[in-house]
Amino acid sequence: DGGITQSPKYLFRKEGQNVTLSCEQNLNHDAMYWYRQDPGQGLRLIYYSQIVNDFQKGDIAEGYSVSREKKESFPLTVTSAQKNPTAFYLCASRSLSPNTGELFFGEGSRLTVL
Amino acid sequence: AQSVTQLDSHVSVSEGTPVLLRCNYSSSYSPSLFWYVQHPNKGLQLLLKYTSAATLVKGINGFEAEFKKSETSFHLTKPSAHMSDAAEYFCVVSSMIKAAGNKLTFGGGTRVLVKP
Numbered sequence: 001d002g003g004i005t006q007s008p009k010y011l012f013r014k015e016g017q018n019v020t021l022s023c024e025q026n027l028n029h030d031a032m033y034w035y036r037q038d039p040g041q042g043l044r045l046i047y048y049s050q051i052v053n054d055f056q057k058g059d060i061a062e063g064y065s066v067s068r069e070k071k072e073s074f075p076l077t078v079t080s081a082q083k084n085p086t087a088f089y090l091c092a093s094r095s096l097s098p099n100t101g102e103l104f105f106g107e108g109s110r111l112t113v114l
Numbered sequence: 115a116q117s118v119t120q121l122d123s124h125v126s127v128s129e130g131t132p133v134l135l136r137c138n139y140s141s142s143y144s145p146s147l148f149w150y151v152q153h154p155n156k157g158l159q160l161l162l163k164y165t166s167a168a169t170l171v172k173g174i175n176g177f178e179a180e181f182k183k184s185e186t187s188f189h190l191t192k193p194s195a196h197m198s199d200a201a202e203y204f205c206v207v208s209s210m211i212k213a214a215g216n217k218l219t220f221g222g223g224t225r226v227l228v229k230p
Contacts, residue, residue: 004157033218042204042222090157101146101165101208103218105157 006106023091120221137205
């Protein structure tokens, strides 16, 4: 089935460690997005990419990095510079063709810093 | 510029009664509008979308929404709430204009509680 796969679903990290969250889509979508969700704060955009080998910072990019070497893949690295990384992370993708544009979401990855 | 305001952060309804979730938006371009639902520890699922066709949009699970340009609103309704409707709901506006960066804006979410 077509969709977006995020892994791992749960991840624990010690302070000072970098971790990478995986996001893969087989929908042939142009654009991919990473959001962070904290209780009571809705979704905040971390990074997005509209084309391979190009990406832009969102509203809360500090302490995060991404790459887009393949159309299907958009991994997110949470670095040790991110001061409060414990959160629920959501990856999404969408086509940029006219008259479409809805986001398709993965099931999320919950990161806990110990 | 665009923005989305969900007018209620929490809504409580009894099972079998109507549900109304309110969303107002602003956009410099002709927008696309979406409603998503999120159950705990899950991703967001699309309920319905408006993309400049019919102003009354029917979605999954008995939900529908009406686009009212004059009121800049896109309220979500369901005639009869079910226990499984307890979740968080997000209204989203999108401008599919390259010059605007194909920008997406999320509302703050409305948490729905369904009482038996």
